[in-house]
Each structure stands twice: as structure tokens, then as C-alpha cells.
Amino acid sequence: MEQIARVGVDLAKNVMQVHAVDRAERVVVRKAISRERFVNWFANREPCLVAMEACGGAHYWARKLRSLGHDVRLIPPQFAAPYRKGGPHVKNDAQDAEATCEAASRPQMRFVPIKSPAQQSVLVLHRMRTGFVEERTALVNRLRGLLAEFGVSLPQGIRSLQKHIVDRLEDGSNELAGAARQALIRGWTQCQALDREITWLDKQIAEHAVHDEQAQRCMKVCGVGPVTASAAVATVVDARQFKNGRQMAAWIGTVPRQNSSGGKQRLGRITRQGNDYLRTLLYQGARSAIRTAPRRVDRLSRWIVQLQAPVGYYKTLVAVANKHARILWAVLAKGEKFDPSHVVGTPSAVIPATYMLGATRFRGWLSS
Structure with missing residues (x-):
């Protein structure tokens, strides 16, 4: 058998489908393996790249295969689906495994961190x-x-x-x-x-x-309680997988849907994609932050109060949830402590510009 370089796996309850290729991208193995023989099959292979869709049980199998020395990658299902031959109307386990194997070869593919x-x-x-x-x-x-x-x-x-x-x-x-x-x-x-x-x-x-030290830092943000902090730490796993706070906010689903072309930006409704549980908790925390903002004097609270006046309550709710997502990224990725009055640059020049920028952006969202 040729040396296997990459394996795509389609997980199931009882029968796993594998699709393996060598370094020349030639198909080496295409077969179904029972659950009982799954780990043993990989134990008899040289360490290679193993890709699976991030689904139920994927983190367990990823830990098992990683302990055998394999480089395991978990791919979001929506990222692997476009590589399936036949499109969305033709689907079986063999094609899913092949699509996962192909998706893992892309240099810009995004992967899901393996949870402990x-x-x-x-x-x-x-x-x-x-x-x-x-x-x-x-x-x-x-x-x-x-x-x-x-x-x-x-x-x-x-x-x-x-x-x-x-x-x-x-x-x-x-x-x-x-x-x-x-x-x-x-x-x-x-x-x-x-x-x-x-x-x-x-x-x-x-x-x-x-x-949990990270959860304690998250709870310093107004509107982030124990439930939200605990969920963020356990769900995100490693915030450094995101390049910036906007990527994490987009992953949670608190950013507008884009339909931009020709250099013109067209922002639509909030996507509601990503992690719906964490997004729900952020919205609930944003309600608390908006309700108590008039009683606080820090910079973030003043931004909330001044933003709500021109754009209304519900647009402000989305903006605050988005802001909290970005703040949580900075707290988790950089290990920083939250400072509600933090200012970059000259306060007198930066604060009004920030208010105007936020009001202008969110005034265009959901204008109807």
C-alpha cells in the first residue's frame, strides 16, 4: 500500500467511511470501517493528516487519533460541503469523506479547535x-x-x-x-x-x-455574567484562532450580512449564523448593559447612551452584543483585563469620533 498522506473521515454511529490519498493526491484507500475496528485501523498506519467534519463525537475521535500521533483537523460542515461531488442534491458517506479529504488540502481552510x-x-x-x-x-x-x-x-x-x-x-x-x-x-x-x-x-x-481565570476576566465586562463567561471559555477554546475581534463576532453571528460588489458596501440584516447559544447569551447581557448604562460614567456606557439616541434600542442591542464579542476576544486571546474607560490616543479627539462612527454605521443597518 502506498504511504497515506491525508485521510478524510465521515463519522457515523456504527460505520465510518474513510477516503485516503497519497502525496501525489492519488486515491489509496476508499472503504467503510466498523466502529470497533476504527481506532485499530489508524493505529496500524503511519502518522498522517486526518480530517473530519465537526459533528457529534468528532472531538472524542479526534482525541483518540491524536493520541496515536496523527495530525487531526476538524472542519465545519458548511466548509466541507462545497467540495462534495454532485452538489447538495447528491450525498452519501463516500462522497462526504472524499469532500472532507479535499477540503483539508486547501491552504486557507479554517479548522475547529479540538475540545478537551x-x-x-x-x-x-x-x-x-x-x-x-x-x-x-x-x-x-x-x-x-x-x-x-x-x-x-x-x-x-x-x-x-x-x-x-x-x-x-x-x-x-x-x-x-x-x-x-x-x-x-x-x-x-x-x-x-x-x-x-x-x-x-x-x-x-x-x-x-x-x-477559571479566563472566566473571571470575562466577568469584568458589564453584561457578562457567570453563564456567559463559562460558555465563552468552554466554547471558544482558543481565541487566538481568530485574527481579530471582528472575526470572532462574525463566528458568533453578530455582524450584518454583506452583499457588496464593485467597491460598494451593502450591509443587510444580522446574519444569525455561527454559535446561536453564545449569541443568545450576549444579547441577554447586552440588554442588561443598555438598561444600566445611564447610571454609569465610563466610556463604554457613554457610547451606549449616545448610540441609542439616533439608532434606537434594537440596533443598539446588536451593536453592544457585537462590542462585547470583540471585547471577549481581546480578553481571551491577549489575556488583557477589561477597562471600560480605556482610550487609544487622545481622549478628547477619539471619543467623539468613535461615537460618530458607531452611529453612522448602525444607522444604515435595518433602516426599514
């Missing part, structure tokens, strides 16, 4: 918390909707439900039958159980943020 077991363990807490929050929201909406069928109206919001639902269920003057009333009580009990699980997960995430 500790980082993935932290993300387990966040995923479980997100799932419980979604379940609780769905359950609250279901309880409100079912009570409305009997003319029992409850205010919106989880806190309002917690305050009024017991009185409504115990009120004998409504039309609720005995079995229906008991079913709704059991639903409310389940909602309380979800509250306890979310509280426990919040404590675990806060504990991770307290003991």
Missing part, C-alpha cells in the same frame, strides 16, 4: 440547562393555554405563573373538573422540579466560572 474532556464537560452543563429551560417554557405555556380553555387567565411570565397558579387551581368556582385539576397540579409540580434542576446547574456553572 474538561471543556466538553462544562458544555454538558450548559446543554442540560438549555434543555431544561426550554422544557420549562413549553410547560408554562401549556399550563396557561389549558387554563385559558376554562376562562382562567394568568399573566405572562414564569414569575407571574409561580405567584398565581396555586390560587387558580385551588379556586373551586371555576369549571375545572377533578381529573383535569389534578393533571394541572402535576404539571405545576413538574415545573417546580425543572426549577430545581436549573438552579442546581446554575450553581455548577457559577462554580466553574469562579475557579
Whole structure:
């Protein structure tokens, strides 16, 4: 067998497809390997470049193959898809492995850093918390909707439900039958159980943020709490993979979609691409920063106040989330401490120019 230079792998639950080429780009191996024989097959090969799509289980297999001496690269699926023969309408495991192998040969290809077991363990807490929050929201909406069928109206919001639902269920003057009333009580009990699980997960995430030095630096940013700081540290892995803060903000999905040509810049709506969980947390933190900005006197807060006047609340919300993403990049990539009053150059000259630049850029976004 010719010496293998690069291997593309299409991961699956039980059968892995591999596509290997030599240094002359000739196909050497194209076969399916069972899960049990997957690691052994690579253990009998000389160290080479192994590329896989960043999907479920990819970080685990990457750590396994890296321990055997292979150079493992994880490629975002959207970057490997254009190299698949047949386009988006023709897809199978062999073509996916070949496309991944071809994508890994591109010199400008971007790769996903491999997460450690500790980082993935932290993300387990966040995923479980997100799932419980979604379940609780769905359950609250279901309880409100079912009570409305009997003319029992409850205010919106989880806190309002917690305050009024017991009185409504115990009120004998409504039309609720005995079995229906008991079913709704059991639903409310389940909602309380979800509250306890979310509280426990919040404590675990806060504990991770307290003991992690990078998370502590992130929490110095106004609007970035333990949940956002912990998620940023565990998700980004290595912020130095981004050249600057704008790249990280684009990866999170807080920048406008571009349709530029001929030297003319056309900025559209926010892309909403990238990491939706981290983007959601940044938007929630931005709401807090905007709400408290009038009470603070630092440079960043003054920028928020002056930006909101011409462009409105929602454009300012996106701008602040984008700003926080860039600040987090500087904190994580350079190891710097956040200074809300930091100024580059002469303060009297720089600050007004910054305000005008920010207002001009965001005034053009979503103008309708």
C-alpha cells in the first residue's frame, strides 16, 4: 500500500467511511470501517493528516487519533460541503469523506479547535440547562393555554405563573373538573422540579466560572455574567484562532450580512449564523448593559447612551452584543483585563469620533 498522506473521515454511529490519498493526491484507500475496528485501523498506519467534519463525537475521535500521533483537523460542515461531488442534491458517506479529504488540502481552510474532556464537560452543563429551560417554557405555556380553555387567565411570565397558579387551581368556582385539576397540579409540580434542576446547574456553572481565570476576566465586562463567561471559555477554546475581534463576532453571528460588489458596501440584516447559544447569551447581557448604562460614567456606557439616541434600542442591542464579542476576544486571546474607560490616543479627539462612527454605521443597518 502506498504511504497515506491525508485521510478524510465521515463519522457515523456504527460505520465510518474513510477516503485516503497519497502525496501525489492519488486515491489509496476508499472503504467503510466498523466502529470497533476504527481506532485499530489508524493505529496500524503511519502518522498522517486526518480530517473530519465537526459533528457529534468528532472531538472524542479526534482525541483518540491524536493520541496515536496523527495530525487531526476538524472542519465545519458548511466548509466541507462545497467540495462534495454532485452538489447538495447528491450525498452519501463516500462522497462526504472524499469532500472532507479535499477540503483539508486547501491552504486557507479554517479548522475547529479540538475540545478537551474538561471543556466538553462544562458544555454538558450548559446543554442540560438549555434543555431544561426550554422544557420549562413549553410547560408554562401549556399550563396557561389549558387554563385559558376554562376562562382562567394568568399573566405572562414564569414569575407571574409561580405567584398565581396555586390560587387558580385551588379556586373551586371555576369549571375545572377533578381529573383535569389534578393533571394541572402535576404539571405545576413538574415545573417546580425543572426549577430545581436549573438552579442546581446554575450553581455548577457559577462554580466553574469562579475557579477559571479566563472566566473571571470575562466577568469584568458589564453584561457578562457567570453563564456567559463559562460558555465563552468552554466554547471558544482558543481565541487566538481568530485574527481579530471582528472575526470572532462574525463566528458568533453578530455582524450584518454583506452583499457588496464593485467597491460598494451593502450591509443587510444580522446574519444569525455561527454559535446561536453564545449569541443568545450576549444579547441577554447586552440588554442588561443598555438598561444600566445611564447610571454609569465610563466610556463604554457613554457610547451606549449616545448610540441609542439616533439608532434606537434594537440596533443598539446588536451593536453592544457585537462590542462585547470583540471585547471577549481581546480578553481571551491577549489575556488583557477589561477597562471600560480605556482610550487609544487622545481622549478628547477619539471619543467623539468613535461615537460618530458607531452611529453612522448602525444607522444604515435595518433602516426599514
